[in-house]
Amino acid sequence: MGNSINGFSDLLNLVPRLQVRDQVTELSGGLTNINLKVSTPSGDYVARVSSNKSSLLSIDRMAEFENSKIAAEIGVGAPVYDFLPDFGLLVIGYLPGRTYGAADVAANLERIAQSVKKLHSAKAFVRDFDMFEIQQNYLKIVTERGFRVPKNYLDYASKLSQMKSALAVLDEGKVPCNNDLLAANFIDDGQKIWLIDYEYSGNNDACFELGNIYSESELSYEQLIELVDSYYGEHRPEKVARAWLFALLARYGWSLWASIQNSISDIDFDFWQWGMQKYDRACIDFSSTQFKSALTTVTTKST
Numbered sequence: 001m002g003n004s005i006n007g008f009s010d011l012l013n014l015v016p017r018l019q020v021r022d023q024v025t026e027l028s029g030g031l032t033n034i035n036l037k038v039s040t041p042s043g044d045y046v047a048r049v050s051s052n053k054s055s056l057l058s059i060d061r062m063a064e065f066e067n068s069k070i071a072a073e074i075g076v077g078a079p080v081y082d083f084l085p086d087f088g089l090l091v092i093g094y095l096p097g098r099t100y101g102a103a104d105v106a107a108n109l110e111r112i113a114q115s116v117k118k119l120h121s122a123k124a125f126v127r128d129f130d131m132f133e134i135q136q137n138y139l140k141i142v143t144e145r146g147f148r149v150p151k152n153y154l155d156y157a158s159k160l161s162q163m164k165s166a167l168a169v170l171d172e173g174k175v176p177c178n179n180d181l182l183a184a185n186f187i188d189d190g191q192k193i194w195l196i197d198y199e200y201s202g203n204n205d206a207c208f209e210l211g212n213i214y215s216e217s218e219l220s221y222e223q224l225i226e227l228v229d230s231y232y233g234e235h236r237p238e239k240v241a242r243a244w245l246f247a248l249l250a251r252y253g254w255s256l257w258a259s260i261q262n263s264i265s266d267i268d269f270d271f272w273q274w275g276m277q278k279y280d281r282a283c284i285d286f287s288s289t290q291f292k293s294a295l296t297t298v299t300t301k302s303t
Contacts, residue, residue, distance in 0.1 A: 032059065
């Protein structure tokens with residue numbers, strides 16, 4: 001690891017606040033970036049170094065920068081200090097606290113709901129995020145480039161259309177969402193839970209955010225209900241169904257993200273296996289009786 005970090009010295013030297021460094025350590029968890037904790041006499045920072053291949057993954061680095069600032073302004077995201085787009089470098093504040101695992105997410109659903117709700121109350125982000133569109137974009141990329149496609153992937157196209165139609169019925173519009181709240185993107189400082197990593201951030205349905213949290217931390221259905229109820233302050237069956245359907249959509253879409261990463265990423269990680277776990281779960285959910293009932297429930301306003 002030491003040698004790889006040394007390779008970033010020239011890049012870090014481009015940022016005045018990082019030129020005098022006490023220590024540089026690599027942070028774990030990044031699947032599209034190298035994240036470096038840079039300790040300086042003036043404080044600790046995180047330097048996020050991204051690949052120039054990110055555009056294939058529907059990542060807009062300028063949008064990430066602007067949206068990170070909005071999240072910081074409302075007090076839920078890390079402070080933003082420097083951005084060198086030509087070098088794929090974003091410098092943000094280091095947040096001391098505990099980085100969550102899936103069990104931590106499950107144990108803090110009410111607090112997470114409050115942090116997510118705070119983010120969703122921010123001013124609009126600079127772009128939208130629509131997994132229906134992104135999934136189609138990913139499919140185009142893997143098809144045109146000859147990347148691996150999960151077995152029978154296109155068999156679910158008609159179910160995707162049913163889902164899109166059902167979700168449109170009670171659509172309440174978009175709010176600023178992180179869209180990628182896996183467990184490692186929650187930082188608990190003991191007082192509040194911070195939300196980090198705005199690579200995929202964009203205005204989206206609030207229930208996509210909630211459903212994606214449920215999916216990424218592999219929560220139980222009962223825990224999904226608790227998360228959604230905590231967010232809305234009451235039990236809303238149509239919102240639970242909405243979050244569940246968006247979780248299914250997320251798994252179906254992110255599995256193609258994994259196919260792209262499997263073909264282009266330099267990071268030592270089994271992206272294909274990661275994606276197939278999501279795809280296998282999506283297949284089960286598409287074929288379940290719960291899918292049929294969710295399509296009905298999501299169109300029926302609770303009284």
